[in-house]
Amino acid sequence: MKKLSLTAAIALTLCTAAQAETERQHGAHEHGAAKLLIAQEGEHVEVILETPAYNVIGFEHMPSTDEQLEVAHHARHELSEEGLKLVQLSKSAKCELEAVEIESEIMDYVRAHFHDEEHGHEHEEHGDHEAHADHEDHDDHDHDHEGSVHSEIHVHWAFHCDNVAKLKDVDVKLFEAFPNFADIDVEYLVGDSSGMAEANPKQTKVKF
Amino acid sequence: MILFRLTLKSLANRKATVLMTLAMLVMSNVLLLTVDRLRLDTRASFANTVSGTDLIIGARTGSLNLLLYSVFHLGNATNNISWQSYQELIAQKEIDWAIPISLGDSHRGYRVVGTDTTMFTHYRYGKKQNLAFADGEAFDGVFDVVLGAEVAKSLGYKVGDEIVVAHGVGKTSFTEHGDKPFTVTGILKATGTPIDKSLFVSLEAITAIHVDWINGVKLPGVKISAEQALTMDLQPDSITAAMIGLKSRMQIFTFQRLVNNYRAEPLTAIIPGTALAGLWQLIGLAENALIAVSVIVAITALLGMTTVILTSLNERQREMAVLRAIGLSSSKVAALLVMESGFYGVVSVIAGYLLHALSILALAPIVQEQFGINLSLSVPSLALSLTLGGFLLATFLLGLIPGIAAYKRSLADGLIIRR
Numbered sequence: 001m002k003k004l005s006l007t008a009a010i011a012l013t014l015c016t017a018a019q020a021e022t023e024r025q026h027g028a029h030e031h032g033a034a035k036l037l038i039a040q041e042g043e044h045v046e047v048i049l050e051t052p053a054y055n056v057i058g059f060e061h062m063p064s065t066d067e068q069l070e071v072a073h074h075a076r077h078e079l080s081e082e083g084l085k086l087v088q089l090s091k092s093a094k095c096e097l098e099a100v101e102i103e104s105e106i107m108d109y110v111r112a113h114f115h116d117e118e119h120g121h122e123h124e125e126h127g128d129h130e131a132h133a134d135h136e137d138h139d140d141h142d143h144d145h146e147g148s149v150h151s152e153i154h155v156h157w158a159f160h161c162d163n164v165a166k167l168k169d170v171d172v173k174l175f176e177a178f179p180n181f182a183d184i185d186v187e188y189l190v191g192d193s194s195g196m197a198e199a200n201p202k203q204t205k206v207k208f
Numbered sequence: 209m210i211l212f213r214l215t216l217k218s219l220a221n222r223k224a225t226v227l228m229t230l231a232m233l234v235m236s237n238v239l240l241l242t243v244d245r246l247r248l249d250t251r252a253s254f255a256n257t258v259s260g261t262d263l264i265i266g267a268r269t270g271s272l273n274l275l276l277y278s279v280f281h282l283g284n285a286t287n288n289i290s291w292q293s294y295q296e297l298i299a300q301k302e303i304d305w306a307i308p309i310s311l312g313d314s315h316r317g318y319r320v321v322g323t324d325t326t327m328f329t330h331y332r333y334g335k336k337q338n339l340a341f342a343d344g345e346a347f348d349g350v351f352d353v354v355l356g357a358e359v360a361k362s363l364g365y366k367v368g369d370e371i372v373v374a375h376g377v378g379k380t381s382f383t384e385h386g387d388k389p390f391t392v393t394g395i396l397k398a399t400g401t402p403i404d405k406s407l408f409v410s411l412e413a414i415t416a417i418h419v420d421w422i423n424g425v426k427l428p429g430v431k432i433s434a435e436q437a438l439t440m441d442l443q444p445d446s447i448t449a450a451m452i453g454l455k456s457r458m459q460i461f462t463f464q465r466l467v468n469n470y471r472a473e474p475l476t477a478i479i480p481g482t483a484l485a486g487l488w489q490l491i492g493l494a495e496n497a498l499i500a501v502s503v504i505v506a507i508t509a510l511l512g513m514t515t516v517i518l519t520s521l522n523e524r525q526r527e528m529a530v531l532r533a534i535g536l537s538s539s540k541v542a543a544l545l546v547m548e549s550g551f552y553g554v555v556s557v558i559a560g561y562l563l564h565a566l567s568i569l570a571l572a573p574i575v576q577e578q579f580g581i582n583l584s585l586s587v588p589s590l591a592l593s594l595t596l597g598g599f600l601l602a603t604f605l606l607g608l609i610p611g612i613a614a615y616k617r618s619l620a621d622g623l624i625i626r627r
Contacts, residue, residue: 027468027469039457039458039460039461040457041456041458044458046458046461048461187461187479189457189460189479189481193481194480194481194482194485195481195484195485196481196482196485196486197485198489
């Protein structure tokens with residue numbers, strides 16, 4: 001047994017070493033914390049959520065039980081369908097969700113799993129990992145995927161707002177949908193203002 | 209109206225006490241106004257400096273650190289970024305413009321910034337203004353230098369002068385690059401940003417003045433003249449940081465991620481506005497403490513004022529009695545004191561604002577020179593206006609305390625002072 005684990009350890013070391021000699025950089029990974037990035041240009045508003053998978057599904061590995069699969073499936077559905085509800089931009093700005101893109105190995109796995117099961121019942125999304133890799137602009141981006149392990153979930157929501165001038169705040173409802181979120185750093189580039197503010201379950205609204 | 213005149217007459221009778229009480233209240237108002245102004249103007253000055261920059265790229269470090277040393281020349285760089293990485297990054301298609309920054313040398317206490325001419329064409333500050341020349345033009349040759357407004361003014365330089373750059377950033381440096389003097393080709397207009405306190409040379413110049421230096425020490429016996437240096441390869445190995453403008457704002461977050469995950473070199477990209485917000489979060493605590501202190505000072509002044517009026521009641525027993533005797537009702541006597549108290553409030557707020565305005569006007573040039581913060585005169589912020597309104601209201605309400613006391617007494621007291 002001991003021998004086996006030693007072999008495994010060596011194999012693992014070799015494996016990582018082979019992957020990248022110089023890559024020993026690690027991004028921060030803090031459960032409960034996440035980043036919400038909001039950028040506006042013209043009538044387009046892009047919202048990016050960067051979070052450890054733990055915050056969304058409560059675990060950080062490929063789902064192994066039916067229960068975990070179900071949880072992840074539900075979370076994925078929420079993220080891809082309910083963007084407007086999770087991230088509430090000022091009502092009077094009249095924003096509509098245009099596209100969603102989810103970057104996450106766990107979510108890709110879940111999608112594939114249910115996709116097979118339901119014979120394409122689940123509709124195709126723009127955030128497909130393979131499709132995404134095709135239109136990669138930077139080769140570094142690909143490395144990034146490997147580097148950030150499997151545990152990060154990135155969601156891109158693209159909104160179209162008819163009345164951008166009225167876009168004054170955002171109400172972060174992620175806390176309600178996913179109770180594991182403890183605090184979210186909201187960074188924004190909206191109108192003339194850019195800045196950062198922290199949202200938490202008690203203070204979900206952030207003014208731009 | 210008669211009551212008001214009576215109040216004024218009564219106050220005029222006690223000039224010394226009244227003036228001292230007013231002084232106390234005025235000072236507390238000046239403190240409130242000035243602390244708030246400083247807070248807002250500091251924020252505005254910092255924000256103005258980076259208003260036109262999308263991203264700042266530097267070596268892997270904290271975002272605040274990078275922001276402070278690259279743009280505000282506060283503190284020193286932890287590491288440099290390689291010229292190669294810089295070239296690779298600015299070759300990306302998202303990049304609109306890029307300004308390299310190379311720090312480390314100084315001239316009589318002012319920072320020398322190695323950069324290129326994009327600085328003069330693309331750097332924007334304040335309300336998206338470009339840099340403008342008060343005199344002369346951008347540097348062209350290796351040994352040309354452009355001066356910030358403040359540098360030219362305080363050292364009395366003009367276009368055509370020759371200056372020598374010192375190694376390091378101390379006020380007095382003994383190791384000067386004396387063999388390679390620079391010619392002033394241009395002087396910038398004042399911007400109210402750290403630009404004013406900087407000297408700009410080309411990146412090649414930074415390399416050139418260091419060609420006979422190794423590890424920060426001049427090589428003994430090795431002398432490379434300015435002419436010889438010009439013939440050498442002057443491409444820099446590294447720069448301190450770079451300011452970046454992207455074609456679209458939507459790309460900022462993605463490009464930031466690209467830089468932060470850059471595998472060839474550990475780099476940090478920051479969005480200036482966001483990093484500043486982080487700074488304010490940090491400084492917010494200290495700011496709140498300052499505001500709390502000034503509010504407490506205001507409260508102390510208000511209590512002091514009430515004490516003064518209450519104490520004066522004893523001296524004014526006869527005055528009150530006379531007023532009652534000639535037919536002034538008890539409630540009117542009370543109103544008299546509320547009015548007196550309110551008078552203190554109104555006069556102190558107005559005088560406080562005037563004194564605040566005067567001190568801002570007097571201090572603005574000094575603060576600008578020493579700290580690079582533009583003090584401005586403007587109407588108080590909403591929160592502060594409410595505080596001042598509360599202060600005014602408090603003076604009237606506190607007037608009720610001596611007012612009620614006088615009301616009760618004036619019923620009982622007679623003309624004769626009983627002991």
